[in-house]
Amino acid sequence: MRSIWLVVIAFLSLHAAEVVQVGEKYKSSGKCKACHSHIVKQWESSWHAKSHYEIDEYFQKTIDYVARKNNRKSLNTIKIECAVCHNPRISVTSTNADYEAIAALELDKNTAATKALESDTISEGINCVVCHNIDQIHDNLPEDKRGMNRVSWMKSGVMSGPYTDAISPYHKTEQRPFMDSNPNQLCFVCHANDTSEEGHRFTDMQSEFKSGTKQCVDCHMSPRKEGIAATLRDTNGKAHKRLIREHGFVGGHVENMWKGALKISARKSAQGLEVTLNNPQPHALPSGFGSREILVEAEYKKGSKTVKVESLSLTSHYLSKRGKPTIPHLADKTLEALSVPALGSKTVVLPIEKQADSVVVKVSYRLVNDEVRDLLELKNPIWSKKMAIQTLNMKL
Numbered sequence: 001m002r003s004i005w006l007v008v009i010a011f012l013s014l015h016a017a018e019v020v021q022v023g024e025k026y027k028s029s030g031k032c033k034a035c036h037s038h039i040v041k042q043w044e045s046s047w048h049a050k051s052h053y054e055i056d057e058y059f060q061k062t063i064d065y066v067a068r069k070n071n072r073k074s075l076n077t078i079k080i081e082c083a084v085c086h087n088p089r090i091s092v093t094s095t096n097a098d099y100e101a102i103a104a105l106e107l108d109k110n111t112a113a114t115k116a117l118e119s120d121t122i123s124e125g126i127n128c129v130v131c132h133n134i135d136q137i138h139d140n141l142p143e144d145k146r147g148m149n150r151v152s153w154m155k156s157g158v159m160s161g162p163y164t165d166a167i168s169p170y171h172k173t174e175q176r177p178f179m180d181s182n183p184n185q186l187c188f189v190c191h192a193n194d195t196s197e198e199g200h201r202f203t204d205m206q207s208e209f210k211s212g213t214k215q216c217v218d219c220h221m222s223p224r225k226e227g228i229a230a231t232l233r234d235t236n237g238k239a240h241k242r243l244i245r246e247h248g249f250v251g252g253h254v255e256n257m258w259k260g261a262l263k264i265s266a267r268k269s270a271q272g273l274e275v276t277l278n279n280p281q282p283h284a285l286p287s288g289f290g291s292r293e294i295l296v297e298a299e300y301k302k303g304s305k306t307v308k309v310e311s312l313s314l315t316s317h318y319l320s321k322r323g324k325p326t327i328p329h330l331a332d333k334t335l336e337a338l339s340v341p342a343l344g345s346k347t348v349v350l351p352i353e354k355q356a357d358s359v360v361v362k363v364s365y366r367l368v369n370d371e372v373r374d375l376l377e378l379k380n381p382i383w384s385k386k387m388a389i390q391t392l393n394m395k396l
């Protein structure tokens with residue numbers, strides 16, 4: 001029995017964070033351009049490409065805030081924790097008390113940890129060699145082992161992909177089911193659950209997911225369609241026709257993805273104005289990262305004049321250990337979590353304005369709710385922009 005446990009422990013620690021260096025030839029997307037330029041271009045527009053401290057303001061300010069409120073851990077230690085999913089090709093996966101001591105004195109410039117965080121291997125966030133260098137996904141590991149802690153990597157220079165017969169002069173190829181028949185497994189490596197510094201699970205996307213006919217990639221890449229995977233011609237002078245998907249990973253940051261994402265209806269009742277939000281998607285909305293928000297606004301009119309605006313927000317609020325409003329990553333508990341469940345609906349009631357003869361009901365989405373935007377002092381207008389889902393006009 002004891003020896004079995006030893007084996008299990010050895011296995012778990014082996015996969016705690018495996019690091020395989022990525023060769024110069026493969027580590028940046030620029031190296032793939034000669035033959036996959038269309039894919040590189042699509043990926044560059046995605047938020048996977050922005051997943052880095054220097055690029056995403058929200059990510060940066062969240063890390064700064066967590067480090068400021070935590071006097072046991074340095075900024076770089078927090079960055080390394082987050083890298084597990086946000087920058088999983090990082091070469092250093094943990095820091096120790098010695099590191100904290102030198103970091104506090106700002107003498108950490110030449111340490112492996114600081115160099116790893118400054119390395120261009122991670123500067124592109126979730127790039128090609130994050131997904132296409134994964135060899136195996138270890139779903140037998142505990143639920144909270146995610147990102148680089150859940151995978152093992154291919155040897156540098158081998159690309160995992162959907163095809164069994166792909167031949168490239170630049171790299172080796174290997175087919176993997178998570179690139180083909182079971183792509184949700186790949187997305188769930190990171191988009192599954194996340195836990196705060198206090199050990200509170202503030203998001204649980206995988207458990208709320210209702211599997212059906214569509215996979216994440218059908219909606220957030222594209223349906224499979226005819227095209228080419230590589231522009232390079234083979235020895236017969238032809239580029240292969242293939243079934244491919246787009247690499248834009250369009251999501252919450254893309255306004256036109258929100259159009260019609262929920263189906264809205266409204267009616268007057270004894271309680272007030274009842275607005276029903278139907279969610280045809282297989283995950284809740286808002287979902288994924290905490291503090292996203294769906295806004296329901298009713299603009300009451302008399303003739304063409306606006307007489308009153310009522311609004312209501314579907315979002316999550318978090319409390320710190322000291323009972324104060326905080327950001328998801330420092331939450332001790334979720335005070336309130338409002339969203340429209342997967343393949344379900346939610347009805348909200350807004351007060352009716354008696355003088356009005358009509359109402360415009362607007363439902364929209366915001367990436368960050370007021371509370372967290374204020375706490376982090378986010379500046380970029382994208383965080384407060386209302387992205388339209390649907391608008392209804394109704395006589396009262």
Ligand code: HEC
Nearest residue numbers: 026031032035128159161162163166168170173229230240
């Ligand atoms: C010199 C050209 C060239 C370069 C550079 C190149 N590739 Fe490829 N790649 C190919 C060719 C050719 C194929 C096969 C296409 C086919 O058969 O349709 C391919 C196939 C692939 C596949 C699919 C593999 C499979 O088995 O399904 C992936 C993934 C891939 N490349 C990723 C990359 C990445 C990532 C880079 C940059 C680090 C890169 N490639 C650089 C030529 C290249």
Ligand code: HEC
Nearest residue numbers: 047050051056086186187189190216220249250251252253
């Ligand atoms: C290695 C971890 C990882 C894997 C694997 C991964 N993602 Fe992501 N994904 C992220 C992170 C981190 C972000 C947020 C980046 C940011 O905003 O800075 C993100 C962002 C996104 C977004 C943008 C969400 C928004 O609100 O705009 C979409 C869509 C998305 N991922 C879809 C997918 C799909 C589909 C898959 C599977 C094919 C996948 N991801 C695999 C980590 C991952």
Ligand code: HEC
Nearest residue numbers: 029032036039040043126127128131162179183229244245
């Ligand atoms: C978040 C994970 C993720 C990232 C990042 C990513 N890919 Fe892919 N890629 C996939 C998935 C999943 C497929 C399989 C699509 C399917 O079902 O056919 C794929 C398919 C491919 C293919 C086969 C042709 C196609 O378009 O379906 C090539 C070639 C490829 N990727 C190259 C790249 C390159 C080059 C980059 C970087 C610019 C990149 N990928 C970044 C997940 C990713």
Ligand code: HEC
Nearest residue numbers: 187191214215216219251252257258261281286287288292
């Ligand atoms: C049937 C289509 C569909 C499928 C399947 C699907 N999504 Fe979505 N998802 C949407 C739509 C529509 C939205 C809202 C608009 C947007 O953000 O693109 C959304 C939003 C998101 C967001 C942003 C959520 C928020 O509230 O900010 C993330 C992250 C995401 N999806 C990830 C995933 C992952 C991971 C999977 C697979 C486990 C998946 N989605 C499967 C349609 C889908």
Ligand code: HEC
Nearest residue numbers: 058059062063081082084085146190191193194287288289
């Ligand atoms: C378990 C994997 C995982 C870990 C660990 C993780 N994240 Fe994330 N994070 C994600 C995924 C996946 C997304 C995209 C989900 C979405 O958009 O709904 C994301 C999105 C975010 C966003 C929203 C970015 C945007 O542009 O809207 C912020 C901010 C963020 N993470 C901060 C952090 C910080 C800070 C840490 C470390 C303390 C961290 N994350 C650790 C998986 C992770």
